[in-house]
Amino acid sequence: MKAFLMYRDRDFDLHTPLPWNEPDLVQDLELETLLHAMAQEDEFLYKVSRTALLAGCSEPDEVLYRQAVLQDCLDHPDVARSLYQLAVDTIEAEHKNYWGLAHYPSGVLHHSVEVMTLLATALKQLRAIADAQASTFSSEGFRRFFTMLQHELGDDYFETIQTHLNTLKFRHGVLISARLAEDNCGEDYVLCTPKAPPHSWLLRTFGKKPPSYSFTLAPRDENGARALSELGDRGVNLVANALAQSTEHILSFLLMMRTEFAFYVSCLNLREQLAQKDEPVCFPRPSPAGERTLTCRGLYDVCLTLHLPQRAVGNDLNADGKILFVITGANQGGKSTFLRSVGLAQLMMASGLFVPAESYAANLFRGLYTHYKREEDTSMNSGKLDEELARMSAIVDHIQPDALILFNESFAATNEREGSEISSQVTHALLAHRIKVFSVSHLYEFARVLYEEHRPDATFLRAHRDEGGQRTFRLEVAAPLATSHGADLYEKIFGATTPGDGIPQGPAGQDAPPADPLPEEAIKGA
Known part of the structure; x- marks a missing residue:
């Protein structure tokens, strides 16, 4: 008998090797x-x-x-x-x-x-x-x-x-047949089906018994009792094993x-x-790993909502045919949360679970990988950049085409130019091998170069802010900005800013991006 509730044609293996990462x-x-x-x-x-x-x-x-x-x-x-x-x-x-x-x-x-x-x-x-x-x-x-x-x-x-x-x-004893071997030892023990006793108590009491030989053990004959027990065990051995196997x-x-x-x-x-919490869930529509589909409505981070007293904010995305996603914007705007929601949704979909969204459709992957920033190495065995590169090298050793990788502020442990160059080269190499890439980054140069390539298979998302400059924790399709939204920090520390305070102001209090990125000479001079 087989349950076959996890797979159509095989059992679920609880000892399946888990991913190396x-x-x-x-x-x-x-x-x-x-x-x-x-x-x-x-x-x-x-x-x-x-x-x-x-x-x-x-x-x-x-x-x-x-x-x-x-x-x-x-x-x-x-x-x-x-x-x-x-x-x-x-x-x-x-x-x-x-x-x-x-x-x-x-x-x-x-x-x-x-x-x-x-x-x-x-x-x-x-x-x-x-x-x-x-x-x-x-x-x-x-x-x-x-x-x-x-x-x-x-x-x-x-x-x-x-x-x-x-x-x-064996309420009436064990019936065994055997024969004597040449050395007078028993062999060919067979357990026989006992004959059912007569139904009538008169026959059981007064009926003629078949002739038989019998012997009686002395009350303290331990060796005889042991020998008799061994004879019984030889007779029931096969049926005991068969019943044990059945159980x-x-x-x-x-x-x-x-x-x-x-x-x-x-x-x-x-x-x-x-x-x-009245949170919506849906059964996603999976497609093969070789396809490039991703459409969702109201996708939220299920782990976040389990911690919050209120419902989590969801995001919509229509990105069929896309393979690159670059997410930029202000801190605490929902970028990392969205990245995590995508990773969780993919794992839940691949396991057969429902997905935390109103609707979700995506392709499966040949492996899910994450490259998130880590805290400083307290042992001082290596710097943060060395540690990031080592983890990236390990991922490259295992990753295969049609996989999914999530970057969260990777390669930001060095300066802007070097971090952008490393991120750009790694991203292009992954895309060349049909690996879908999600990247949350504060490296403007990295995002700008990719945006100016005008790739038809890329989507650029940015953390949304309303007219008052408040974060909505939603992402919108938008070009990356050069600003780091320093006005938010200034306002938090020193109070409301006004035009002329030395911080560029955009519409509705937003930081205005520079018209053009600084030339390389100016960066070197700084």
């Missing part, structure tokens, strides 16, 4: 916040969610398969949770039933009979749920799951199990069922928390 992804995208929200302090749910998010699916069909199963779970959350809890309770009961002396055949047989009785009860409950709920589920995964339960767990199956379990309890088969099915339902229960936990 897992620590960077967890840190840069703040995945711990998302994982703890999904797990609700359950270690097993946390482990399953982490593997599902970071491993992900590589093909749209796999994503759509999980989405359909998850939609059924969202429509019937009580049924999904009850199926998961049934598997959990049965596995825990089996662990409590374990006793360490079951290392000899009769012990193994006794333990296996008890476990099989427990498992049979659980399977009957599964069959009852399948009979009651099969018609209300529509996904391919659940239809196959319920059909499998109804087909393989029929009434004849349970009758056969119960008959064998009653027989294997392991059923138990492995319940273990896999628990694992795969754990992912969907984690998704239900997350959905309930977002619903409490």
Whole structure:
């Protein structure tokens, strides 16, 4: 029996190797916040969610398969949770039933009979749920799951199990046949089916017994008792092993069922928390990795909203056919938040989860990579630029075409010219290998050079400010500005600025960008 709720044709492997850059992804995208929200302090749910998010699916069909199963779970959350809890309770009961002396055949047989009785009860409950709920589920995964339960767990199956379990309890002793070898040792031990006793108590009491030979052990004959026990173990050895294998088969099915339902229960936990804040979610439309699609409406950072008492601000983007995204603007304007929302949305989509947006459509990727700025190396083994270049070198060693990489203020540890040159060369090399690039940068020269290339596959976004100069935490399609918005800092420290205070003023209090960038000679002179 197979659950097949995560994949159409194979089990979900909880021990799938995670990406080599897992620590960077967890840190840069703040995945711990998302994982703890999904797990609700359950270690097993946390482990399953982490593997599902970071491993992900590589093909749209796999994503759509999980989405359909998850939609059924969202429509019937009580049924999904009850199926998961049934598997959990049965596995825990089996662990409590374990006793360490079951290392000899009769012990193994006794333990296996008890476990099989427990498992049979659980399977009957599964069959009852399948009979009651099969018609209300529509996904391919659940239809196959319920059909499998109804087909393989029929009434004849349970009758056969119960008959064998009653027989294997050997209430009337063990019937074994054997023959003597040339050295008068027993061989070819065979466990025989005991003849059922007569139904009539008169026949059982007064009926003629078949002739037989018997012997009686002395009360303190320990060696004789041990020899007799060994004879019994030889007879039940094969059937004990067979029953043990049967229990392991059923138990492995319940273990896999628990694992795969754990992912969907984690998704239900997350959905309930977002619903409490009236945050929208949607099932994204995935496309193959080779395509270049990205269209979203109301995309927000799910980790941010889990920390905030109010709803997070979402962003819209229509960027099909684009491969380069350069994001500029004032500090604390929502640039890094948007970058993180894209990374989280891609991981959630690839795992089969819903996405925190009103609508979302994008292509899958052959790997997700992040290159964020880091704090100063306290060990002083290397400078910040050396550390950034080393991390970039490691990414280049692993990245492949049709991947996605997110830069957040990278290569800003040096001067403007050098940082812009490094960023430009790295970006052009990545684009040449069909790697989609998102870059949040304060390096104006880097953004200006890319903007003046007039690439049809590039989109330039800027943190929006309203007429009063306040940040709206939304991004708009706009050219990069040379200003660093120093007026914001000046106003925060010294109060409101007025024209003529020495700070260039633009419309509505915004800093006015210079008409032309400073010439190289002026930069050198400065």
